[in-house]
Amino acid sequence: MEIQPLGDSALIVRVVADFARDPDGSLTAVLDVLEALEAAAIPGVIELAPAYATVAVFYDPVRISMNADSTDPFESLRKKIVAIISAGSSKKKQRSEASAIEVPVCYDRAFALDLDKVEQQTGLSGTEIIRRHASAAYRVNCIGFSPGFPYLSGLPAELATPRRATPRTDVPAGSLAIGGAQTGIYPKNSPGGWNVIGRTPLVLFDVRRDPPARLRAGDRVRFRQITREEFDEMSR
Amino acid sequence: MNVSVSSAGFLTTVQDLGRAGFRRFGVVVGGALDPHSLRVANILAGNDESAAGLEVTLGNLRLRFADNRVVAWCGGPFVVRIADNDFPAGHAGLIAANEELLIAAPESGSRAWLAISGGIELASVFGSRSTDLRGKFGGIDGRPLSDGEILPLGNISERTHRITDALHERKISEWSAPAPWIANKKGERFLRIIRGSDWPRFAPDAQSALLREQFIVQPDSDRMGARLTGTSLIRADSEELLSEAVAPGTLQVPPNGEPILLLGDCQTIGGYPKIAHVITVDLPIAAQLGPGDSVRFSEVTLVEAQQLLLEREENLARFRIGMQLRTS
Numbered sequence: 001m002e003i004q005p006l007g008d009s010a011l012i013v014r015v016v017a018d019f020a021r022d023p024d025g026s027l028t029a030v031l032d033v034l035e036a037l038e039a040a041a042i043p044g045v046i047e048l049a050p051a052y053a054t055v056a057v058f059y060d061p062v063r064i065s066m067n068a069d070s071t072d073p074f075e076s077l078r079k080k081i082v083a084i085i086s087a088g089s090s091k092k093k094q095r096s097e098a099s100a101i102e103v104p105v106c107y108d109r110a111f112a113l114d115l116d117k118v119e120q121q122t123g124l125s126g127t128e129i130i131r132r133h134a135s136a137a138y139r140v141n142c143i144g145f146s147p148g149f150p151y152l153s154g155l156p157a158e159l160a161t162p163r164r165a166t167p168r169t170d171v172p173a174g175s176l177a178i179g180g181a182q183t184g185i186y187p188k189n190s191p192g193g194w195n196v197i198g199r200t201p202l203v204l205f206d207v208r209r210d211p212p213a214r215l216r217a218g219d220r221v222r223f224r225q226i227t228r229e230e231f232d233e234m235s236r
Numbered sequence: 237m238n239v240s241v242s243s244a245g246f247l248t249t250v251q252d253l254g255r256a257g258f259r260r261f262g263v264v265v266g267g268a269l270d271p272h273s274l275r276v277a278n279i280l281a282g283n284d285e286s287a288a289g290l291e292v293t294l295g296n297l298r299l300r301f302a303d304n305r306v307v308a309w310c311g312g313p314f315v316v317r318i319a320d321n322d323f324p325a326g327h328a329g330l331i332a333a334n335e336e337l338l339i340a341a342p343e344s345g346s347r348a349w350l351a352i353s354g355g356i357e358l359a360s361v362f363g364s365r366s367t368d369l370r371g372k373f374g375g376i377d378g379r380p381l382s383d384g385e386i387l388p389l390g391n392i393s394e395r396t397h398r399i400t401d402a403l404h405e406r407k408i409s410e411w412s413a414p415a416p417w418i419a420n421k422k423g424e425r426f427l428r429i430i431r432g433s434d435w436p437r438f439a440p441d442a443q444s445a446l447l448r449e450q451f452i453v454q455p456d457s458d459r460m461g462a463r464l465t466g467t468s469l470i471r472a473d474s475e476e477l478l479s480e481a482v483a484p485g486t487l488q489v490p491p492n493g494e495p496i497l498l499l500g501d502c503q504t505i506g507g508y509p510k511i512a513h514v515i516t517v518d519l520p521i522a523a524q525l526g527p528g529d530s531v532r533f534s535e536v537t538l539v540e541a542q543q544l545l546l547e548r549e550e551n552l553a554r555f556r557i558g559m560q561l562r563t564s
Contacts, residue, residue, distance in 0.1 A: 004433040007485050007513035008541040012433065019478055049259040049481045051505045056481030058259070061542045062549045073542050144479060144505035147262045147371050151479070190370075205261070207361055207373045213261040 001085065003078050010058045011074065013037075013081060019053040023153050026053055027141060031218045036088030042080055043067050050217045051142035052151075057081065100137065100220040103185070105176050106231035107134070107198040114164070114195035118178060121161045130225065132156045133197065138183065138221040148187035148205025148213040152221060155183045167193035174199045176223070187213075201226075201234035237303045239352065241385040242336065245296035249367040250356050250375035250387075251349070252288040258362050259504045265484070266366045266374070268349050269459060269500045269523035272548070273310035276413045277351035279556055280308030280328045282396030282563075287355030288365035290381070292348045294526075295341040297381075303333045305389070306353040306396050306403075310418055312345020312524050321407050326418030328399055328409040346526040353399075354390035369459065369501065395563070402563040411562055414555060424450070425531045427497075427518045429487065430538050432510035434477075438489075442469040446487075446511060446533055451495065455527040459501035462525045468493030469511060479507040485514040485522070487533075497522060515541035517548050 002014040015033050016026040034050045037057065044063030049056040061073035068076035107130040109115065115126050122129060138154035145151075160181045168191060171177070175186045177194030186192055187204035204214045215221065226234070241248075251274065254267025268274035268291055275285040290297070295314055307329050309316060316323040317338045323329045325348075331337055339348060358365050358375060367375025376385065403409060412418065435443065451466035469489045482488060486498040488508040497514060498506075499522065514522055515536060525531060536544075 005430065005513075005538050006433070006481060006510075007483050008430060008515050008538060008545060010481070010483050012480060047257045047259055049504060051480045052478040054478075054480045056259075056483075058256075058483070061545055065542075065546060071543075071546075072539055073546075074538055142479065142505060143260060143262045145262065145503060147264075149262055188372075207371075211261060212258070212263065212362070217260065 003081060005074055006056060008074075009061060010056055011077065011081075013055045013057065013085070014053060015055060016053045023141070024139065027139060027153075027218060030055060032088065033085055034217075036084055037081065040080075040084045042077070042084075044077070051144060098220065100222045101215065102222050102224050103200050103202055104226045104230070104234060105134065105198045105200050105223045106226050106228055108228045108231070110228070111172075111175070111199035112197045113168075113175075114177070115197050117164075118159065118161045118195050118197060122158055124158070129159060129197065133159060133183070134223045134225045138223075140215050140217050140219040140221060141182075142217045143213055143215065145184075146186070146188060146190050148215070150184055150204070150215045150219075150221070152183045155181055157181070161195050163193040164195065167191055168196075171196060172199065174201060174204075176200060199231070201231050237354075238386050238388050239302065239305075240300050241381050241383060241387065242298040242300055243296055244381040244383050244385065245292060245294065245339070247293035248297050248381040249291050249369065250288050250358060250381075251291040251366045252364055253286045254366050254500065255362045255364040255374075259481070262504055263362060263371065264368060264501050264504060266368050266501050267364065269347060269484075270311065270349060270520040272417070272520055272552075274349040274351065275552065276326065276417055276555070277308040277310045277349050278355075279559055280326070280409075280413060281306045281351040281353045282393050282399045283351055283353060283355050287351065287390070288358065289349055289351040289356065292339050292350060293346055295339045295348070297339040299337045301331050301333060301335060301337070304400070305331050305392070306399050307331055307337060307350060309339070309348050309350045310413065311348030312342045314342045314345070314348045315340040316348075318407055323408055324412070324418075326413035327411070328403065330400060330403050330407055344526075345524040347523055352389060353396040354392045357388045357390040395560075398563040411559075414551065425521050425525065425529060427514045427521055427531055427533050428536045428541070429512040429514055429533045430536060430541050432487065432512045434509035435511055437471050437473045437475070437509050438511055439470055439472040442467075442471070442493075442511075445469065446495075447535055450530050450532055453525045453527055453529045453531065457525065457527060459499055461499050461502055462497040462522065464495045464497060464531065466494075469495055471509060477507050477509060479505045482506040482510065483513070485516065485519055486510050487512040487514065497525075499523065515544065517541070517544045
């Protein structure tokens with residue numbers, strides 16, 4: 001584990017060195033660190049943001065220095081974090097295995113704007129792509145890019161498709177897409193370069209909800225294929 | 237009571253000090269691109285430092301007030317008038333009902349922050365009234381001000397009443413914020429940086445070019461970031477990077493080698509290598525960068541950067557106390 005400055009008011013805890021070797025275990029390790037730091041509620045820490053192999057810690061150097069005997073805020077916070085994480089890792093974690101969140105998806109051609117491109121890329125038929133995509137188990141690596149956008153790992157390797165050379169200027173809200181080896185969902189209409197293969201009627205981000213995002217890092221996700229009629233019914 | 241917008245200008249948004257605590261949901265921090273300037277203006281107007289004010293981009297803003305208010309502004313070299321009086325940066329100004337405040341187009345620089353006593357009283361979203369232009373929420377439904385708009389203002393504080401008394405019918409205060417906070421630096425801008433975690437991934441040529449060469453701000457810059465062009469900063473390695481957190485001030489380098497200096501509306505995570513970070517006390521300079529401006533970077537240590545920030549905060553605390561003494 002390594003702790004590096006992210007400018008003068010944040011730092012990054014690099015929890016695992018090689019995320020790709022064991023994505024599932026890596027993500028669990030990252031979430032353990034996130035939980036331990038959250039529980040410690042260090043005065044002067046403003047917020048924590050996990051992403052893949054890292055947890056970013058945003059802090060107020062003024063408040064950190066008020067609560068430390070050192071005048072080096074980064075160094076005193078770094079020491080605290082190291083102590084919290086090593087104390088946390090000595091405890092046996094009892095992470096209850098949460099059941100997967102089901103996301104209904106309509107893979108209708110009208111929504112699957114880039115299915116033809118994925119067909120060409122993978123050499124598989126549309127039906128086969130959908131079958132494989134809908135039967136895999138996914139996990140949220142992090143939320144980012146835009147409010148509520150989940151980056152999901154677990155895409156069957158044969159479905160990996162490079163991003164579009166020219167991003168779309170307006171990807172419709174709810175679009176399910178493949179970007180390289182990952183899959184994700186655009187919560188709102190936005191520009192984007194991933195290959196759209198379906199659409200969910202589920203609202204993934206709502207400013208009136210607390211928390212505002214339906215999914216969070218670590219969540220397990222499964223897609224359930226729905227018909228156009230079901231989509232229209234659920235969108236009402 | 238309220239203020240009506242006779243002319244909304246090029247891009248004026250409601251901003252406070254931004255949203256904290258929602259990065260993990262992909263929600264940007266946003267807020268004033270130069271939070272320090274908004275804090276100083278709020279102190280001068282008798283507000284809480286976190287009160288919502290206006291971020292004015294390239295000027296042409298005209299406001300008419302329904303009642304008496306104390307106003308203050310900080311930022312670029314704008315010409316600002318209350319009725320027919322010049323209203324310099326970093327001063328408290330008294331504006332009467334039906335009088336007009338004008339923020340004209342600046343000679344250089346991009347942005348100014350205006351505080352109005354009582355603050356702009358719009359609904360708070362995730363603990364902030366800041367306008368998230370891409371998320372389309374906060375402020376006025378996530379959009380900039382438009383002509384003819386009416387903005388609701390909050391109640392005037394006891395502190396503002398004392399400031400009004402201390403002005404003695406004068407329009408503009410004799411006192412002002414410390415000179416360095418209201419200095420309108422023109423010409424080439426210097427930004428201090430500390431090394432980013434991906435600094436070692438760049439070739440020695442790229443590292444020295446960053447600290448030696450001049451970079452020019454591109455026209456497609458916005459509240460997310462200032463796109464720079466100059467010597468292409470080329471990586472020495474080709475490792476695929478996983479996305480991780482970025483922050484305002486982060487200098488990230490896409491594969492084309494042209495660095496992007498991230499500002500307040502930057503996305504929460506990014507996958508481009510982070511060659512460096514502009515230090516927090518220099519973000520006010522970064523927030524003034526406009527298309528065609530030139531910028532140079534110089535390196536400081538993290539310890540120096542944090543020391544400068546602690547000093548600025550001490551000075552701000554002193555200024556706050558000084559203002560209370562002045563108007564008690």
